[in-house]
Amino acid sequence: MKDSVYRAPKGTRDLVWPDSERRRSFIDLFAGIVSRAGYAEIVPPMFEHIEVFQRLGDGTDVVRKEMYDFEDKGGRNIALRPEQTASIVRAYAEHRPSLPWKVWYAGPNFRYERAQKGRFRQFDQVGVEALGTDDPHLDVEVIAIAWRFYEALGLRQVNLLLNSVGTSQDRTRYIEALSGYLEKRKDDLSTEAQETLVSNPLRVLDSKRNEDIGVVSEAPSILEHLSDDANSHFNRVQEGLEKLKIPYSVEPNLVRGLDYYVQTTFEFTTESIDAAQDAIGGGGRYDGLAAEMGAPATPGVGFALGLDRTLMACEAEKTFIGPEQLLQIYVVDTTGGENSLVITDQLRQNGFKVDRSFGDRSMKAQMKAADKSGAKIALIIGEDEVEKGVVTIRDLRGEEGQEEIASDSIIANLEKRLG
RNA sequence: GUGACCGUAGCUCAGCUAGGUUAGAGCACCUGUUUGUGGUCCAGGAUGUCGGGGGUUCAAAUCCCCUCGGUCACCCCA
Structure with missing residues (x-):
C-alpha cells in the first residue's frame, strides 16, 4: 500500500x-470436455x-484504444494479445x-481499460476455434460445447442469445439500411450513440441508454436483410440447437464487439450477476478472417468464455466452489524432525497429500498448525512412539480419537481411513 | 477517456461532524494457563511513518489544497 511499485499493477491481481x-x-x-470433441x-x-x-478491424475499441502495444528492442511493433482468435487464425495461416x-x-x-468488477487488464479466457467448414452443424457443435461446459460447472442461470448478421454482403447492406434509419433519427439518440453511429453503426443496437432503446426498437432488423443462404444457415443452426435441446433466444440486436463476425453470432449471459458484467462468453463465425490474415479463404467458428466472470457466476449460484483442503495429513514430530522428514517423504510417494511442521516447535504449537492446515489426520511421533516403534494417528475432524499404529502398517491404515 | 465513492494494524473497521495528553476494537498471529495433544474459554504479547506531500494552527488521523492508490459505474467487453 505504501509504494505502488510493490503492488500488482492496476487491473491485475495475484491468484492465491x-x-x-x-x-x-x-x-x-x-480441457476434458473439448478434448472429447476432438x-x-x-x-x-x-x-x-x-x-x-x-x-x-479498426471499428473496435479493443484494437483502437485498449491494446497494450510497444516497440521492442528490435524496433518491431508488438501488442499483447487482447484476445486469442486472431493469434489462432494467424497460426492457421x-x-x-x-x-x-x-x-x-x-x-x-x-486490454488496457479502467478496471472494475469482473473486468481486469489481464484476464483469462478459455475457448475453441474450428476452421475449415461452413457446415452449420459446426456452429451448433461449438455452441453446444460451451453450453455443456456451463452445465458441467453446475450453472443453471445461463441464457444463450443467438443472432445472425448474415454474409459480409448482407452485413454491408444492412449497415447501409441501419445507418440511413439512424441518421434520420439522429436527434433522438444520445450523444454517445451519435458518436458510435459514425464509427460503428451496428454497435448502436447494443446501447443500453433509455433514449436509444426506443429508437433501436424501431430500427430495421438484420434478420430481414439476410440472403437466402444466410437464412438457411441460420435456420439449420436453430434446428440443430433444438435437436440438442439447448434453449436459446434470437436477439436481432445482438452485435458482438469484434467486427470479424459473419453469419452466426452468440453470447452467453448470466442472470446471477446483477452487475454490468453479465456477458460470460460469446462467439460466432468469422469466415473472412483467414483470408484477411493471408491464408486461403477458410471459414471458421469459435467462442471465448471469460474465466473470471464465469467463476463469479459460479459463486453467485453456489456451484463449483473451491477445493476443500490442501492436505490430508499433517505430521507432528517432537524428536527433532528426522522421523518426520522420512515419513513425510514416504507418504507423499504413496500419493497422500502431506505436510509437516518445520523448526523446533512445541507439540502444542505443532498440533495447532495441524488443525489450521485443514488436514484430517495428524501423525504424531514423539519419544514414546520411537521407543515402541509406532506412530500415533489422531483424527482431527471426527470422533475417532487416536490410536497407536505399528510403523510398518501406517500406509495401510491411512489408506483405510482416507479411502 | 468521463464520473462517484473510499484510503487508519496482516484482514474488517471505529475515531474525523464541533482539531487537544502515549491512536482503538474484533478477527488473525505468538506465548501462557496444561514441560506429549489442536478446535472452546481465560490471561498476556507483538504489529501502525492514520496512503504520500504541502498548507492552516500553539496543536492535524480529524480542517484546506495537491498527488498517488483502491472500488464501482459510464464506455467497452469476457
Missing part, C-alpha cells in the same frame, strides 16, 4: 490458493505483431494444418 486451484480445476474441466490444445504467444490484431482444424486454448489476454 484456493482461487488458484479453482482456476486450474476450471481449465481441467474445460479439439487439440494450442498455446499461441502472448504477443504478436500489432498488425495481426489490427486485422480485427502460418502452418496451414489439414482441415478441419479444431483447437482449444486457455490463458490470459490483455
